[in-house]
Amino acid sequence: MHRGKAGVQPWEDNVLSLIADAANAADTGALMSGAKTNVTSEKLLERILASLDDDKAEDIVQIDLRGKSSIGDFMIVCSGRSSRQVAAIAEKLVQRLKEEFGISVRLEGQEAGDWVLIDTGDVVVHVFRPEVREFYQLEKMWLPNQAAVGQAKG
Structure with missing residues (x-):
């Protein structure tokens, strides 16, 4: 799945593979491995945001998918x-997440470190290098109006 542009960046093939893997996992319902605990998606979201903050993740955007997607x-x-x-x-x-909630998650792309997908079943986390992001x-797909405002160029 190439865009037809010359000079494809080295990370692009890895990212495209990651997208395909995530789509295949979603199709088969295999996004989460291990037993799911009774933790709510809100509690999981709260802990994930705290973890990202602790590790100095930047430009954190939270998107509510309830009623918009089954992922x-x-x-x-x-x-x-x-x-x-x-x-x-x-x-x-x-x-x-494993230590605090006893859940195992699906992790894709960690080896390359360009775009890592962490899927807990209820919360999907995408961690990017800035240029890949x-x-x-990705935000434009889910928050078209808000993302467009943030990306506007003068």
């Missing part, structure tokens, strides 16, 4: 300053 109740999009920080943010989040502009 989950909430989506979070945020950035790390480097591939290393992106991978570390994701790793710590997964660790905290800017390229895909």
Whole structure:
């Protein structure tokens, strides 16, 4: 799935593969592994946001998906300053969720560190390097009016 542009960035193939993997997992209902506890999506969201804040994630955007999509109740999009920080943010989040709630989550893309997807079943978290996030502009898909205002150029 190439856009037909010459000079494809090295991270683009990894990200496109990640998107395809996530779509396949959603189609098969295999987004969450392990037993699900009785934690609410709101409580899970609260803990995820705290974890991202603790690890200095930047530009955190929370999107309410209830009534809009069956992929989950909430989506979070945020950035790390480097591939290393992106991978570390994701790793710590997964660790905290397992320790505090006893849940195992689906994690994709951590090796490359360009775009990591963490899917808890109720909350989907996307952690990007800034340039990858800017390229895909995932927020525009879910918050077209708000994202367009934030992205407006003078």
